[in-house]
Each structure stands twice: as structure tokens, then as C-alpha cells.
């Protein structure tokens with residue numbers, strides 16, 4: 001049979017012009033499918049010089065950074081990019097970005113997050129409907145709706161947040177009090193990661209949590225975080241992401257045992273609320289464990305790298321270090337409690353009395369927290385009375401562009417300037433043009449995203465990072481083990497979905513309690529104590 005067909009084909013004489021027309025026709029149809037059909041009101045399209053697959057190749061090469069790389073070359077407020085027939089609208093203008101944040105119904109984050117979680121946890125189509133349907137079955141709010149409300153209410157200033165901050169500081173103080181004037185030699189990156197992860201997990205999960213039972217789970221948590229995207233892609237994960245795959249299994253079983261031992265009873269109001277909502281929506285203990293694990297990732301993925309960067313940038317500049325130390329020394333108190341000397345640091349006072357440290361925090365957020373934010377377009381919408389964006393497409397916001405633009409932040413936009421945010425006090429004296437610049441900067445400053453999904457953990461993150469950094473600066477010295485000059489590690493990668501890049505590599509240092517604090521207990525003054 002096969003030979004008969006081949007014989008027929010061989011016997012048919014095809015004139016070259018017919019062959020040419022067929023090929024040209026196929027190219028034309030492909031072109032129409034991939035590149036045409038744009039409404040003239042849609043944002044202008046930016047095409048790659050390599051037809052059809054140029055953007056795809058760019059994405060494979062640059063991964064999560066491709067949209068940023070391309071946006072550096074395109075001087076448009078918004079543009080369209082098409083990859084395999086899917087439209088993406090890339091936003092570069094702070095004005096338009098704020099417009100999308102202001103319309104969460106048309107530009108939704110949930111569909112984005114849900115697709116990733118669905119693949120990660122292997123959730124079935126019907127279960128997905130229960131999670132996302134708005135409102136859910138029997139007209140009840142969906143699981144994700146309930147979780148959104150709980151997360152945003154317990155993490156904004158409230159008794160629940162004070163309790164969370166307090167638990168964080170108690171565990172953090174424990175780690176700091178283990179270091180005396182003889183000091184300890186550590187890898188700074190790993191040490192900051194472990195100390196802050198222990199405290200963050202104690203704050204969320206309570207003092208008896210899986211990471212206290214088995215500290216090696218901290219490395220597992222970061223292996224899981226590193227391989228998250230590969231695990232979402234699910235292409236032979238045991239081969240493409242073996243570390244993350246095994247780490248997820250270990251962590252899930254540790255979180256499950258935490259559920260069975262009812263240790264959640266000592267966890268934060270947020271964690272207990274999550275369990276209640278899970279039960280209400282028919283989740284079993286394994287599902288609750290899996291979702292709590294994902295929440296832990298959300299809570300540590302950015303807050304921990306930024307703690308390391310902040311300590312590094314301060315240590316790398318000796319005069320900045322002594323200025324920050326001076327600010328902090330003015331707010332710490334020495335007390336005598338039952339014959340024991342105690343140094344008390346109240347992180348709430350940092351915001352009021354340490355403008356330089358706050359400026360460093362805000363600048364580091366601008367400088368390092370530069371996520372590519374995503375939204376899914378649910379309905380055809382005209383942005384700014386000008387640009388039509390179509391339902392079913394994706395909006396991408398590469399904040400490296402807006403937070404690093406010299407037209408918005410001035411010629412030093414790509415440098416770390418610890419004093420950049422000090423000027424706020426002098427605002428009243430600003431002229432019209434400068435006030436306009438200020439307004440533009442406020443709109444372009446989105447290290448925590450924006451709108452309905454503005455990061456609910458931003459207050460907790462500020463408390464965590466500032467408590468950690470402040471105690472390191474005020475109570476310790478940190479010197480390189482080899483006696484060399486301390487510098488900031490500059491190699492860093494930003495995983496897709498993460499806001500703050502993680503340092504690659506480490507630096508060996510001696511962390512030593514300052515001589516004058518020999519035998520003094522270090523404590524944070526929280527609201528609950």
C-alpha cells in the first residue's frame with residue numbers, strides 16, 4: 001500500500017510554480033495565524049527579527065528575564081508580543097500599570113496563580129472549580145476567596161499580626177543569644193537564610209514546627225523553592241528537578257505529621273484560620289499540609305534573600321554601617337532584670353527614629369524586588385481610553401523597567417543609593433516639576449505588586465528584615481574570616497515568579513557579639529510582652 005502511494009506521488013509531475021504557490025500559501029496562513037488579526041486599537045506589536053519563533057527562542061534563552069530584556073529596547077508605554085498565537089501585552093508605563101491594578105475583575109491574578117498551583121499539586125478540574133469558582137458551589141465564597149480575605153486581614157496591622165511579629169522576634173532572639181563574644185564562623189548567606197527561616201516558620205507554624213524537629217528541612221525548603229518552576233512544568237520532574245522533587249515529598253510528609261500531631265494548635269491565627277477554611281471546603285489533612293507548605297514558600301521566598309542583601313550592603317560600606325549603628329544605638333535600651341542585663345530593641349521605633357535604615361530598606365526593595373508581575377485578561381478592556389486589550393490574553397509587567405528607569409529615578413537609577421528615600425521629609429519644599437517626578441516615582445514603585453493582590457506580607461516582611469538587620473548591626477561585628485574587605489556578592493538569579501533574586505555563592509565570615517555586650521541577653525521589645 002505504502003509503495004503504491006509513493007509510486008503515485010513520484011509519477012505526478014508538479015510544476016515548480018505550483019510547488020512555490022503551495023509553500024507560499026502555507027507560510028501566508030501561518031503568518032496570519034501567528035501575527036495578523038490584531039485590532040488596530042490594540043497596542044503596537046513588537047516582532048522578533050526571527051519570524052514565527054523569535055520570541056519563543058528569546059524566552060527559552062533568557063527565561064523569566066526575556067520580557068525585561070526586550071522591554072529595554074522598546075520605548076513604548078505598552079506593546080503587544082505574540083508567542084505561538086498567544087497575545088501578551090507588556091506594560092512599561094506606570095500610569096497604565098496602576099490602571100490594571102485598579103481593575104482586578106478584568107485583570108486577574110487568581111487565574112495565574114491557580115494554573116501554577118494546579119499543576120504543582122495535581123488538582124483535578126472539578127476540585128479546581130471548588131477552589132476558584134466565584135462565588136463557589138451553593139453560592140458560598142470559593143476557597144481562594146476565603147483564603148484571600150483571611151490572609152489580607154490577619155497580615156495587615158492587627159492583633160494577629162502583632163502576635164506573628166512577636167513569635168518571629170522570640171525565635172530570632174534565641175538564635176542571636178547563642179552567639180557570644182568568641183563568635184562563630186559561618187557562611188553569611190546560609191546563616192542569614194537559616195536564622196530568618198527558623199524565625200519565620202516559628203511565627204507562622206508555632207514554636208513546635210517541622211523545622212525545629214529537623215533543621216535539615218530548611219535546605220529542603222530552599223531546594224523545593226529553587227525547582228518550583230520545573231515542578232510546575234512537570235516534564236519528567238524526577239530527572240529535571242530531582243532535588244526539588246525529593247524535597248517536596250519530605251516536606252509534605254513533615255507537614256502532614258505536624259497536622260496529625262495537632263501542633264497547628266500553637267500556630268499563628270493565620271495558620272489556624274487556613275485550616276478551618278480548608279476543612280470547611282472539604283480538604284483532607286494532606287491537602288491542608290500541601291497548601292500550608294506553599295504558603296511557607298510565599299512567606300520566605302523574598303523576605304529571606306532581602307535580609308541577606310540588606311546586611312551585605314550595610315556591611316560593605318563602613319561609614320554607612322557606623323551611621324546606621326548610631327541611629328540604632330539611640331533607640332536600644334539596657335535594662336537590669338532579676339540581676340541579668342538585657343538589651344532591648346523595639347523594631348517599631350525603627351520607623352519613627354531611624355530614617356537612614358528605613359531609606360535603605362525602601363531603596364533595597366526598589367533595587368532588588370523587581371518582579372515580572374502577571375495578570376490574566378478576563379474581558380476585552382480599553383486601557384486609558386486608548387489601548388484595547390483582549391480577553392484571554394496575558395499582561396506582563398516587568399518592574400525592572402519601571403523601578404530602574406533613569407527617566408523616573410534619575411541618572412543613579414541603576415545604582416544602590418542608601419539615601420534615596422531620605423528626601424521625603426523635604427517634600428514641602430519641592431517645586432512643581434519635582435512634585436510631578438515624585439508622583440511618577442510613587443506610581444513606578446511596586447516591589448510588592450499592587451491592587452487587590454498587593455502583597456499582604458509586606459508588614460511582616462518589614463518587621464522580619466528590619467529586626468534581623470538591626471540586631472546584627474547593633475549587637476555584633478561581622479568580619480571576613482580571611483581578613484579581607486567585605487564586598488557584596490553580585491551574582492544572583494531571579495527564579496520565575498520570585499521578586500527578589502537569590503545570591504549565588506557565599507562569603508565566609510566571623511559573627512561576633514560586641515565586647516561591651518558580653519553576658520547581656522538580647523531581646524526584642526514586642527507588643528505582647
Ligand code: HEM
Pocket residue numbers: 109148151155298299300302303306369371373374447448449450451452453454455456457458460461499500
Ligand atoms: C520583601 C519581602 C516580600 C516581597 C518583595 C513580596 C512580594 C510579593 C509580590 C510582588 C506579590 C505579587 C503581588 C501582585 O502580583 O500584585 C506577592 C504576593 C503575595 N505575598 Fe509577598 N512578598 C514578600 C514577603 C511576603 C511575606 C513575608 C508573606 C507572608 C507572611 C507574603 C505573602 C504573600 C501572599 C500570600 C501573596 C499572594 C497575595 C494574593 O493572592 O492576594 N509575602 N508578594
